[in-house]
Amino acid sequence: MEIDTKDNATRVKFEAFLGNYMNFGSYLSSYENAFNTLIDSVNKSAFHVDYLAYPILFSARHALELGFKANIRYFSKYSEKKDFTNSDSHILIDLFNGFKLHVRESIRMLNEKYEIVVEEEDIKEFESYCDTVDDLVDRFEILDRGSFSFRYPVDKKNKRVFHHTDRLNILDIKELFDNAMLLLHYTSSVFSKYTDYADYIEEIYDAEIRSYYEY
Helix, strand or coil, rough: CCCEEEEEEEEHCCCCCCCCCCCCCHHHHHHHHHHHHHHHHHCCCCCHHHHHHHHHHHHHHHHHHHHHHHHHHHHHHHHHCCCCCEEEEEEEHHHCCCCCCHHHHHHHHHHHHHHCCCCCHHHHHHHHHHHHHHHHHHHHHHHHHCCCCCCEEEEECCCCCCCHHHHHHHHHHHHHHHHHHHHHHHHHHHHHHHHHHHHHHHHHHHHHHHHHHCC
């Protein structure tokens, strides 16, 4: 479809306010939307997925990376661990392990420090979704371990990253990706009933300390 770049109404639609969504959650949603928009574009067109396969897969992979890092930042406050909190790593399996570490350590520390017991059902649901994401991360480990293969046709040694016989049905990735997004978007929301209470306890404690010194 040809776009009239001189049309004022069209230009308003394409005016990007780049500084309005400067957080990991917004970046995650942006790449998730890009993935779904590209998938939808293929589905509605007469073209084969080959012509968009690389940006589709890169969008999915980068969304995972952003999601892991966003959750690590959130849960590190409660896990009291520093692992991957300022990581520049692009290795998904490492970041996924870091994500699981922070959530599991948060569960332990909430109990140990505040006597807050996370419900067994919430833990089981978290672990169940992690099992699904394990499969997706394993696939990306094979396809693109260092976040390179979907961006360039050759590696640093100038060897092609894929062979003519390499095949992948992207709908299989989409099914796993949708479950991964549920985990990455909503884990902090599910656990907020526990972490919010921990924050409340800390606020009360801080208020008591301040009142003591003011007195």
